[in-house]
Amino acid sequence: DQQVKQNSPSLSVQEGRISILNCDYTNSMFDYFLWYKKYPAEGPTFLISISSIKDKNEDGRFTVFLNKSAKHLSLHIVPSQPGDSAVYFCAASAGGADGLTFGKGTHLIIQP
């Protein structure tokens, strides 16, 4: 049973426009959510996170929105740049020392 779902395997966005990546979860115990960016053959790079006590967190061009009632979060990138082309993973934590539960990722392609 997949507890974190990223239903779009890929997304193509024009340079300068907004990229919106979506993530859904099923486990009500998740209270901390993260987005990672990953290039091929490299480790994931942490982008931004949000605690369940918030509904929005912003860091430069990246904003994460959390809708707890819908068990949905999204990552907005604006404006999108060519260097943003990568696979983006949504991850969730239920607290404690346990590891993260990851979605399968969305491949974002920024077109010039």
Next chain:
Amino acid sequence: SQTIHQWPATLVQPVGSPLSLECTVEGTSNPNLYWYRQAAGRGLQLLFYSVGIGQISSEVPQNLSASRPQDRQFILSSKKLLLSDSGFYLCASRPGAMDTQYFGPGTRLTVL
């Protein structure tokens, strides 16, 4: 800030051979450490985590084992590799006071 080292970067091993992957962390003390695997086209799957020296928790039954002989060293091992052990292995560290995990560069393992 912490730095995570993994070696080797790539490895090609025959079926039935042993395995030892090493992860070391600099710049932090007493982190929680994690091993993940990313199979082709899949998300990241948690394999093991450790909250301290000699303390290992396994998330899934498998052909692998982990050890933590020192505070900032985490080792992934196998006595006999299977074809299904092929994948991209990632070590992650979570500094004690933080909720975010940070990843190393990964090891690409191919079992032939």
